[in-house]
Amino acid sequence: MQITRTVYREDHEMFRTTVRRFFEKECAPRQSEWDHAGRVDRETWLKAGREGLLCITIPTEYGGGGGDFGHVAIFSEEYARAGLSGPGFGVHSDIIAPYIARVGNEEQKKKWLPGCCSGETILAIAMTEPGTGSDLKAVRATARREGNEYVINGSKTFISNGLNADLIIVVCKTDPNAGAKGISLIVVEADRAGFRRGRKLEKLGQYAQDTAELFFDDVRVPASNLLGEEGKGFAYLMGELPQERFSIAVTAAARLEVALEQTLDYVKDRRAFGQTVWDFQNTKFKLADIKAQAIAVRLMIDHYLGEHMRRRLTLEESAIAKLYATEALGKALDEMVQLHGGYGYMLEYPVARSFVDMRVNRIYGGTSEVMRDLISRKL
Ligand SMILES: Cc1cc2nc3c(=O)[nH]c(=O)nc-3n(C[C@H](O)[C@H](O)[C@H](O)COP(=O)(O)OP(=O)(O)OC[C@H]3O[C@@H](n4cnc5c(N)ncnc54)[C@H](O)[C@@H]3O)c2cc1C
Secondary structure (H helix, E strand, O other): OOOOOOOOOHHHHHHHHHHHHHHHHHHHHHHHHHHHHOOOOHHHHHHHHHOOOOOOOOOHHHOOOOOOHHHHHHHHHHHHHOOOOOOOHHHHHHHHHHHHHHHOOHHHHHHHHHHHHHOOOOEEEEOOEOOEOOOHHHOOOEEEEEOOEEEEEEEEEEEEOOOOOOEEEEEEEOOOOOHHHHEEEEEEEOOOOOEEEEEEOOOOOOOOOOEEEEEEEEEEEEHHHEEOOOOOHHHHHHHHHHHHHHHHHHHHHHHHHHHHHHHHHHHHHOEEOOEEHHHOHHHHHHHHHHHHHHHHHHHHHHHHHHHHHOOOOOHHHHHHHHHHHHHHHHHHHHHHHHHOHHHHHOOOOHHHHHHHHOHHHHOOOOOHHHHHHHHHOOO
């Protein structure tokens, strides 16, 4: 990218070597197999756990890597470089495990986190329902307290890791009349009676990611499965969403750089009308625009990455990062598919895979419109 990056330390770069080796050896060669299966096998999760690549920021006393968000960003950059799409390591390690680490009590952390770090326990978070996504306050799943148990009812959809998950953090109403203040987070083990997984959803991209519907019919869990306090679920979600959104922005920045390199290689090789596609002025101008965008995105992401490593990133800043990086990537990928001609439409070309796999970045974790709404509230 020709700019000096100062955000990483030496230990971050050493970690990069381990991650790159793992993705090149254990993941990239299996992408096509996972795409066809619609999910990633358990053995790969266990291997990632053995290499210390799951739950990188979770404290070592619970089996985690004890790293910071710089390690997470390196992981995302290498994931993009390897062209991976599917292993839901990020959502597991950087979005869901932190809820247990930050909101859970000591007993819960000791019980659940070691398995999450080793890959024996795969995590999902179930917020979205068929009737509500952006408006989280409107979730209808309920958890009724009966003695020492909660009885959970409701259905969830679009849940990443939905088929593989062993533990699901369910966003539900413990007080259906209290709006956001009635929301709680309750952990459900996948072997509880009354829990059922629906079909694997057929998606536009990310074929190897097991995205599924989940159903809860009178699922009983001990009251000790409540994360944090009753009625504080919405506040916990607001506390963790900046990291989720920023992770998506970090991925978008890396994908943009990788796709630009791939497109440059392609156009400099491909010939039309007695010259390379690169020789057309249109190609040079389009790619110059994309380069300028990629640099702007990189500078913004590295600045916010530093802020997040100091735990200073705000909800508004994470929304700015997600909005800007994912919109820039979306527009650039459309142009780069075009520059590939028909090959840009073939899924065996990385630019086509990025085009379909990355479209969702402007939707999940909060849509671009929701990001604009959040940003505009502070204007
Ligand atoms: C591949 C994939 C994986 C996912 N993984 C998970 C997961 O693991 N767990 C989970 O809980 N959810 C997950 N989701 C759900 C995702 O977070 C939601 O789809 C997303 O938040 C949008 O909600 P919705 O689909 O209900 O859209 P809606 O909320 O119905 O939005 C429809 C349209 O209305 C717009 N809109 C909504 N509110 C506003 C507003 N205030 N102002 C202007 N426009 C607005 C939206 O921007 C959008 O364009 C996943 C989704 C996908 C596609």
